[in-house]
Amino acid sequence: MRNIIFLIILLGLFACTNKKEKNNGKMAIKANFQKALSCEDKIENFKINKSEDSVLSNDIQYINDSVLKGKFKLDISRYESKDIQKKCLPNIIKKDLFYEYPVEGDINFIKDFKNLGDLDGDKKNDSVFILPGLNWCEEGQSYYFTNNKIPRIQTESNCCHTESIFSIGDIDENGGNEIAEYNSSCTSNFKAIRIWTLKNSQWKSVGVFTFYYNNGKYKAFEDFHKLYKKISKNKFQFLEISDRKGDGSLIMKWHTIQM
Template sequence: MTILFSCKEPKVDNKQSQPTTIVQKVNKDSLLKKLNENINFYGDSLFANKSFLIKELVYSYQADTCGIIAYEDTTLKEGFEGFKTIGDINGDKIPDTIFVMPPFNYCDDGDSYYFFDPALPRLYTDSYCCHPDNLFPIGDIDEDGITEICIFYSSCVSRFKSLIAFSLKNNTWTQIGRCTFDVDFMKPDKENRVRKTGKGKFEMLEIVDRKENKEWKQFSF
């Protein structure tokens, strides 16, 4: 069995949290069986009988050439931080909910943010320090009916993180803006550091020195 252990980190991560992988000789059928057990555990134990949804989401991004990563149930349970409702993202009048899952194949080197609505694609990251509270909506900046989103991104090391803004284009979350977030300056809150200035235009607040100099970085798309 191939097992990937991950650590549950606080929302502001100041140390490395990359999982350790233990590889043993197993065949693909055994790993596939364990993966399906992981899906059932997620769906039945953590998602209140939503195995069909988890299976649809996992297999949507599970390429045959990338191998399979399986987990112990205790690892999945300890790493699961619940759900977050972030409002109506795709304009269907239904509030959208997100959650974080670890990678289930070796092509993904980091956690992903998933939506309960499978019509919305996941947001893949290359970080193992993702938390539901780190993602938040920033409004329909380009006025196309789809709300843009932003994440507090942590590499799991150093005090310097990032705020990264994304827009949904061609069924893919595309980066539209990025600024440095110094955890020595936690105020104002991350949700108040992004603001729309016009159609397709917005600013992100960057604070990176002890004199608390503030710079609104401008972006357009």
């Protein structure tokens, strides 16, 4: 009897080992098959398997025709090199995600543009708009401009609004306006305001300031013009509001920036 029980256990162990080896073989074949797929094949699979209300995040024809609707023809080739395409495949996203909620109110599925004046000195007005990340390596939305010569500004936030970009005038007097980016995580009381200047067709950060949202005195959007002032060519001041004390008084300071 003992020999029979031992034989049953031995056969059971052999069967489990054999099944595991078969499963591992299937997994290895599947993994090798996925690895063997080219980027083009993977993208084709994405296109085939996506739902009707979804689109690839870098579908530039959809972006230009259905999102921007002829108001501007965006060129994303500078952000979509072959190396990037190999490392960072596009996301499959809902078409609704190409539209962002305004600071106040409901989403209206009409792309929002904000005029910032002339940013690059070509005597033409430039506007800003927002798009989601082009691929899975981009963690947040980006600010784009209605001029393909002006590079986008990437963020790690999915709480971007066109209202969050402000023109602060031509501080360096080179013909193009400098801009401020109000950076919000949507939940924190402590926001950041970054000042950008366009130099040699690239954005350069010239200052970052804390803005305590519930400060009780200055509203981020309505009162933004009160937070900065130009002193002279290449020089301006910005009011940083870093916190609020227990007695209600604000911790704030005017910073002077030399560009």
